[in-house]
Amino acid sequence: MDENESPAVRLDGVHKRYGEVVALDGLSLSVDRGELFGFLGANGAGKTTTIKLLTGQRTPDAGSVSVLGRDPSDDPVETRRHLGVLPEREDPPSFVTPREYFAFVGRVRDIDEETLDARIDGWTHRFGFRDQLDTLCTDLSRGQRQKVMITASFLHEPDLVFIDEPLANLDPVMQERLKAFLVDYTSEDNTVFLSTHHVDVAEGICSRVGILRDGRLADDRRPDDEDGRLLDAFFDGVRSE
16 A cells, blocks of 8 residues: 555554553454544543554554654654654743744754744734733743643654644633634644544544553544534443443
8 A cells, every 4th residue: 555545554463561550452453544632531541652652652562563664763854754743741842932942943843934934923813812922931830831732743744643632721712712723724634633531632632542451442433423422432431440
């Protein structure tokens, strides 16, 4: 299969252990290009481990992983050129300004200065933090730092973005703006892999949701399935733990 025709994400029978702890237990999953895929699970279900495997930060003990048609551990540099990653609870460097941090990201991602300026302008307008561009990141609020990290993840307009709880620390208005942006972004054949334990977020914006339980894919469905089954499936899993 041509790389451009392959799924954005594929895991086949993936196992991952940390000592005696089984993080993933034969996880199989496929996400098509252009999907806004919600990865739903309780804390400790294995969501962060999955993202680390997909971004080449870890390798599986067994099974195979493919991202945009490549094994991320075999070709990490080329794979990451096409990825954006927004981990949970990660801040920008403290003693630089957002403008300086974006300039660094632009150099790493080979974004020319004019394009970078236009994209920074677009994001600061969307999130309303233009006045903080020259403030040290250490002096920004937690919500403002989150806006900086979101912006940095999208500056190079990646084909695939992994996001772990992106709405944390954003006020309700900014949350709605980001959700609308994610929907628009995937409408252009980009893919978003959204890890969350918030059912309302998954139901509200995702085109498809996988429910992770005990390191396995326990359910895979579209949020508009009848009878509120997505909500029931998630909480049935939580109650059974």
